[in-house]
Amino acid sequence: MTLDSILREERRLAALKVLTKAPGRSANAYVLHRALTSLGHPCALDQVRTELAWLAEQGLLAAEDLGNGMVVATLTQRGADVGAGLARVPGVAEPYGQS
Secondary structure (H helix, E strand, C coil): CCCCHHHHHHHHHHHHHHHHHHHEEEEEEHHHHHHHHCCCCCCCHHHHHHHHHHHHHHEEEEEEEECEEEEEEEEEHHHHHCCCCCCCCCCCCCCCCCC
16 A cells, blocks of 8 residues: 555545544535644645545545535435444545544
């Protein structure tokens, strides 16, 4: 496993955890970008949008493109389960203490 893939999996897990705590389990890409950066996952805003699209393809969140680069992500129950370590999806890191 490469460092890039480890960082990507951790960033995806962090995004799910942020959405778990967000009002209505929903946030836009700009808010997620700031949250991920503050949690030690610095990345470009475009990377956040790419990760949101990937997570949506996995059924872990719904991503709504409002245009002009504005994407709103809403966590699904499956995404909440993965973020809590109750379910596993290859490509998303497991929460610490889970195996």
